[in-house]
Amino acid sequence: MTDNRIIVRTSKNLFFKTKKYTVKIDGTDIRQLDFENNKIEYILPIGKYKLDISNDNSFKTENVFLSTGEIKIFTIKPSIIRKLGLSFFIGLAIVSVFVQLMILEKISIPLMIIPFIPLLLNILPKRKRNFADTFEIHKSKLS
Numbered sequence: 001m002t003d004n005r006i007i008v009r010t011s012k013n014l015f016f017k018t019k020k021y022t023v024k025i026d027g028t029d030i031r032q033l034d035f036e037n038n039k040i041e042y043i044l045p046i047g048k049y050k051l052d053i054s055n056d057n058s059f060k061t062e063n064v065f066l067s068t069g070e071i072k073i074f075t076i077k078p079s080i081i082r083k084l085g086l087s088f089f090i091g092l093a094i095v096s097v098f099v100q101l102m103i104l105e106k107i108s109i110p111l112m113i114i115p116f117i118p119l120l121l122n123i124l125p126k127r128k129r130n131f132a133d134t135f136e137i138h139k140s141k142l143s
Contacts, residue, residue, distance in 0.1 A: 004046055004066040007073045008053070009039040019078055021135070024052040033076065058134045071142040078135045089119040 008023050010033050021033040023040055026049055031040050044066060051062040053076060064072055096115035100107055 003043050004069065005071045006042040006044060006049070006051065006064060006066070007039065007071065008033065008042075008051070008076070009073070010035070010076045011078070012038065013078060019055060019135075021076055022052075022054050026050050027052065053135075053137060055134060060135075060137055062137060062139070073140045073142065075138045075140070076135050077138060086119075089115075093119050 006025070010019070010021065012035075017035040019034065023031050023033055025042055025044075029042070033040060046066055046068060049064045049066065051064050051074065053060050053062070053074070062074065066072065093115040097112065100111055
């Protein structure tokens with residue numbers, strides 16, 4: 001008799017060592033995934049299951065149907081859009097301060113505030129929902 005399996009793993013990405021994910025099957029079997037413990041394997045009977053994967057600001061649900069001898073693999077791939085946007089605005093603020101101090105040789109308060117406005121709007125918790133999908137789930141199947 002062959003086993004039916006669900007494998008949940010994270011992609012090995014050095015930029016996301018601090019990311020942690022919570023994995024639940026049918027809301028009961030709760031396990032943690034992180035950079036060190038990056039693979040969970042469930043051996044289950046044939047049937048339909050609800051796979052819930054979440055981190056600190058995202059939640060995704062997948063409905064999984066297992067048939068005889070089937071292995072389904074779910075790979076969690078983190079998104080870098082929010083980190084790239086935040087890094088861009090931090091760089092813009094630093095460059096604008098540098099330009100004012102080194103080239104203009106004076107400080108203008110309105111010119112100091114302008115580059116920090118997008119940075120503040122990007123940091124506010126209300127804006128985080130625009131970047132709600134902080135990870136994607138890629139599915140593959142082995143028979």
